[in-house]
Amino acid sequence: MRRINRREFITRTAGTIAATVGLRQPFGVADTSGAPLPAASVRCALGKSGLSCTRLGVGTGTRAWNKNSEQIRQGRETFLKTLTHAYERGIRYYDLSDSYGSHEYLRDAMAEAGMKREDLFILTKSRATTAAEIQADLDRMRQEVNTDYFDVVLLHCLTTGDWPEQMAGCMDALSGAQQKGIIKAKGVSCHHLHALQAAAKHDWVDILLGRINPYGTHMDGTQEEIKSVLGEARANGKGVIGMKILGEGKHAAERETCLKFAMSLECIDAFTIGFLNAGELDDIIHIMDRTASG
Template identity: 40%
Template sequence: MNRRSFIQTGAKGVAGAMALSGGLANLSFVPAGTATIDQVDLGRTGLKVPRLAFGTGSFGWKKTSNQKKLGEDAFVTLAKHGYDRGVRFFETADMYGTHEFVGKALKKVPRENVTVLSKIMVYQHQDWYTPEPFQKSIDRFRKELDTDYIDILLLHCMVNSEWPNEYKRYMDDFSEAKEKGIVKRIGLSCHDYGALKVAAESDWADVVQARINHNGARMDGTPGEIMEILNTAQNNGKGVVGMKIFGCGELVEEAEREKSLKYVLKSNNVDCMTIGFESIEQMDDTIERISRIIHS
């Protein structure tokens, strides 16, 4: 079963889907309980953040994503449910097209209680994304999110070790925005082993977002190799945000979800993680698992 099928089926449709296909027989969800997501230190950045973020970019590109496709009302309902259970952290990006939805959700809760992470793509991506001057992007981001500041702003999708030289102009802009208080902390998301290794040692980056799971699915190296780099990042005071915990849909069976969450949470090398939820059942299942694992 792939992740797209997992998402589209949703917990409420599992019974009907099972009647059509025995391939879903192993899919199950932990019933909702009373657990909530706790707050953790984001490295030595001085920020405290929820251990779990609501990722809004599942299959996110061309200014859309599976979360965008939920529609505004369903998105805000899911976000509010997450807030009530401690998931007070949005992970978004320009390319996901979810800024406005996050902005709507922020109007339902106290802004000061929520962490917002967004990302700027700073290079041409095929024929559908063209970067713009930083000031234009950051002004637009704040308008779309309907907020005066962004808690964490990242260079989006760095794919080689030369990013400090290639994007120095943007890095200087990020630093200036941080000095002005427009953003609180800065960093990058990595989709390359070399990029991640440089990020772990970078004096510029406060926060590093990295692909990590127990299986190596959709990662930039073996789990052991990536964990070693993340340990270096942690030792250097970086905040580490894990992504692709379920391998971009390759690790959705219950046993795989459980193994991956345990691997990441018990590593002590990942401060928090982002997961792209599309139903309350998915969110509740993960919250209950995380709570049980960290207390075991």
């Protein structure tokens, strides 16, 4: 599948789906048609990394910590159904983290749905602070997902502007893993404006995960500050992925506004949203289609 940029994605998707968009379903009611819808499943290039992912990613860490999350709390059957349903609808980007406890769930979903590893974009994150810790994490996490490699591994939840100095050992270890083919790209997930600003400028960063939505909820600065920093990152050739698009679920009722906002942004390539069930996923897919079709 040919990779496209954000502007071409909006233009082409609008023409492709104008005649196929259906009525909005209630939030949480699954669409069983199984037909991939292009607004969510189109592949988008991630800066100069050489990688692409589907426009929409499946988040697995809503209100997550200590290997638990809202997704896990829904029960194993529901979580696996959400992951496999996403694959059936054409989504190929899965957003994981060691702290979410979601690795084994994706492993089982891959086996259950017969997912082809080469078709997937698997991003995970580590809270390691030393080279030895992150090397051990890479070995363990690959076993947990049953994969030889990750598409992206991020240093997770960075909160200070001096993280390049503090995390130098981890950075060197990830660079080595990239050279060995254990990971295809590396980067950071930021939870503070200063950390985000440092990431936008740093040559080491291939992929940047930043928080953005139209309400400023769980963001690291004002709208203009975040747009400016993420735009700088894209201009510097980094793949930029948005998160907290619905403000960690706080703005679920305003999800159409949130999605229109995210899809209009020039400063991100793709975005990830956490879903509690297959119906929530389908609702977001339909809104994306309507938005892209104008």
